[in-house]
Amino acid sequence: MRRKGSGSMSVKSKWTKTKWLRADRALRRFVPETRRFSRSSLRAMTGRYRTVYFKPTDGTGGSGIARVVRLSPRRFSVKKDMRTFQVSSAGSLYGRLKGIARGRSYLLQKGIALRTSGGRPFDVRMTMQRSGGKWVPSALFVKLGKRNKVVTNYHQGGKLALIEPTLRRSGCSPVQINRYKRRLKTLGRQTARCFDRHSTRFKELGLDVALDRQGRLWILEVNTRPNFNALKSLGDKRLHRTVMRYGRQYGRTR
CATH class of the missing domain: 3.30.1490 (Dna Ligase; domain 1)
Known part of the structure; x- marks a missing residue:
């Protein structure tokens, strides 16, 4: 475990974080083997x-x-x-x-068969940040994968997009979209509580969540140093301003 200059704890090992999630009774069913x-x-x-x-x-x-x-x-x-x-x-x-x-x-x-939107596979990023001692779901967006790429990541040619239009294009009704947003925020809070049990020095978490073709949610991994810069690529800059506003409270400046 490392403590980053941002004032937030960082854990690099995906194995360590997966073990934490799979040991949590509320979360283990959301974690692929x-x-x-x-x-x-x-x-x-x-x-x-x-x-x-x-x-x-x-x-x-x-x-x-x-x-x-x-x-x-x-x-x-x-x-x-x-x-x-x-x-x-x-x-x-x-x-x-x-x-x-x-x-x-x-x-x-x-492997999780990702749902597609406009022919492109996507997963969801749920960003949690600590504010005044409480965890806040600060940003919710999607990563649209590039066709024929193995992953959806921004650095691998993926593109960030807003969640509502993406889910709408994937065939979700307004009722389903609101239900998914509520469930994602609940998953974010449960994950933050899980990480708190291992250290109270975590100030930010980025959950990568897959929505499979049957409509089930899966936590693919949790980032303890989520990338905020990529949010600048969205036409709507409000999400980037929001995460930076919360980040400044614990010393993250970029």
């Missing part, structure tokens, strides 16, 4: 799920992530960045992923 990368966990995860994500434990901005799809019991497709290759055994899959990892720690996470 996640395991540390090893030969045995790879065999188990690719046997159980058709799609598995291969993520660096300490990665940021969506870099280093690969998507593994089981095509048949022994054949797999792997996509990283814009490159796709196939392997024809579990052993060669393990070898290729080890090559991508280059000695770094990696996780395997159950």
Whole structure:
């Protein structure tokens, strides 16, 4: 754990944060199965799920992530960045992923089939910030993925968008949109309480939440140093002004 110059605690390890979430009774059902990368966990995860994500434990901005799809019991497709290759055994899959990892720690996470809006997959960012001792849901927006990209991240060609029009284009009614917004804010508060149990020095959290094609919400990960700069790319600058106003209360200036 590190304390950042912003005055807020930062935890880089996705494994640590996933363990916290999965140990929380209110939250564990929202967390896709996640395991540390090893030969045995790879065999188990690719046997159980058709799609598995291969993520660096300490990665940021969506870099280093690969998507593994089981095509048949022994054949797999792997996509990283814009490159796709196939392997024809579990052993060669393990070898290729080890090559991508280059000695770094990696996780395997159950793949979630993201809902799409205008043909583009998206996930939701729920930003929580501490203000006057209380957690406040300060920003809610979506990250629209670039077609054919593995992740939706802004730094990987994704685009930020407002939540209402995105959900509307994905087929949600006004009633459903309001229900999702309420549920996302509840998830944000529950996650903030979970992190508070490990340290009261957290001042900001950015939840990446997937909405799957069945309408279920999943917490993909929690960022303890969320990127606020990307919010400037939105035509409406109010969300950026809001998160910076709260950020200044605990010393974050950018």
